[in-house]
Amino acid sequence: MRAITYHRYGGPEVLEYGDVPQPVPKPEQVLIEVHAASVNAADYRLMRADPWLARLGNGLFKPKKWPILGSDVAGVVVAVGEKVKRFKVGDAVFGDAFADGRGSFAEYVCVSESMLCAKPTSVSFEEAAAIPLAGITALQGVRDLGKIEQGQSILIQGAGGGVGTFALQIAKALGAHVTAVCGSKSADLAWQFGAERVMNYATEDFTREDRHYDVIIAINGYHPIADYKRCLKPGGRYVMIGGDNRQIFEALLRSRWEFRGSDKSAFALTVNDSSRAQDMQTLHKLLTAGQLKVVIDRTFSLHEAAEAMRYVEQGHVRGKVVLLR
Numbered sequence: 001m002r003a004i005t006y007h008r009y010g011g012p013e014v015l016e017y018g019d020v021p022q023p024v025p026k027p028e029q030v031l032i033e034v035h036a037a038s039v040n041a042a043d044y045r046l047m048r049a050d051p052w053l054a055r056l057g058n059g060l061f062k063p064k065k066w067p068i069l070g071s072d073v074a075g076v077v078v079a080v081g082e083k084v085k086r087f088k089v090g091d092a093v094f095g096d097a098f099a100d101g102r103g104s105f106a107e108y109v110c111v112s113e114s115m116l117c118a119k120p121t122s123v124s125f126e127e128a129a130a131i132p133l134a135g136i137t138a139l140q141g142v143r144d145l146g147k148i149e150q151g152q153s154i155l156i157q158g159a160g161g162g163v164g165t166f167a168l169q170i171a172k173a174l175g176a177h178v179t180a181v182c183g184s185k186s187a188d189l190a191w192q193f194g195a196e197r198v199m200n201y202a203t204e205d206f207t208r209e210d211r212h213y214d215v216i217i218a219i220n221g222y223h224p225i226a227d228y229k230r231c232l233k234p235g236g237r238y239v240m241i242g243g244d245n246r247q248i249f250e251a252l253l254r255s256r257w258e259f260r261g262s263d264k265s266a267f268a269l270t271v272n273d274s275s276r277a278q279d280m281q282t283l284h285k286l287l288t289a290g291q292l293k294v295v296i297d298r299t300f301s302l303h304e305a306a307e308a309m310r311y312v313e314q315g316h317v318r319g320k321v322v323l324l325r
């Protein structure tokens with residue numbers, strides 16, 4: 001089969017489109033003919049081994065453990081392992097290949113049935129493929145770490161991107177009042193998804209206002225942690241999702257000092273792998289209930305993966321970017 005592989009760490013130029021053996025499903029896995037796979041920040045972070053710690057899992061000097069990138073997938077089941085109960089050949093599915101070693105930037109990938117959901121007929125393959133990692137991240141950020149409740153206020157910084165568009169819709173589904181911070185090209189999306197207030201990050205700075213929120217979700221945030229804390233209501237929660245080393249350091253370490261003696265709290269989100277399968281089911285429910293819509297910024301062919309990666313790395317995606325077979 002054809003796949004995107006990489007044999008050294010680096011920029012998109014390390015990606016190669018070539019032939020590799022087709023995987024064979026284990027007893028609990030299905031083999032999927034990939035129709036669409038979406039691109040996440042996790043893919044280029046792994047490709048570049050940035051942060052450096054990524055090498056500990058994948059290989060110190062060159063990538064070994066995960067030779068094919070891509071964790072989000074949508075496609076059709078073409079073979080099933082002997083223990084598979086929920087799916088059969090011909091079923092359209094979407095899901096998360098992370099726990100199975102990634103590999104969705106390929107014509108075929110094996111995924112455990114627990115990580116898959118049936119693709120609703122109302123949703124295209126490219127839309128379905130856009131959901132898993134960004135959706136799971138948004139769900140864990142808003143619901144599990146943010147613990148948002150009906151009627152509470154939430155500010156979502158980076159609301160126009162992959163994680164942000166899902167976070168906004170999940171917050172609305174949970175009954176929150178949303179302030180969305182995004183660029184001008186994503187403002188229409190934020191209004192459409194029900195934000196009560198939309199701020200343009202180029203001209204407005206929420207940290208300079210005298211407004212306070214129950215929850216702040218900072219996706220690729222860049223303000224000092226003291227500013228986020230000041231913008232929280234008593235008992236408020238700040239959730240950092242992605243960012244540069246300073247943001248990570250502040251959320252993980254400095255927050256202990258900064259939030260000491262306060263009833264406010266700070267969290268750095270790393271995806272909780274143990275709830276991924278259950279989270280996929282929750283996203284499936286939201287999707288079929290019409291509470292989750294997918295925005296596709298651009299699609300690329302599988303062989304254009306390097307170009308897609310370059311585009312996503314610029315950091316101005318409106319919704320999601322998807323690779324098509």
Ligand SMILES: NC(=O)c1ccc[n+]([C@@H]2O[C@H](COP(=O)([O-])OP(=O)(O)OC[C@H]3O[C@@H](n4cnc5c(N)ncnc54)[C@H](OP(=O)(O)O)[C@@H]3O)[C@@H](O)[C@H]2O)c1
Binds near residue numbers: 041134163184219220
């Ligand atoms: N730790 C984890 O387990 C985990 C899991 C998943 C994701 N993440 C992290 O989450 C982060 C976000 O991922 P993503 O997929 O949502 O990114 P993305 O799709 O590339 O979105 C980036 C978005 O940020 C917006 N943006 C850029 N500058 C901004 C600013 N100054 N203020 C507000 N918004 C701004 C862009 O909007 P404009 O186009 O308008 O500029 C764009 O919509 C990544 O760092 C990723 O590593 C972490």
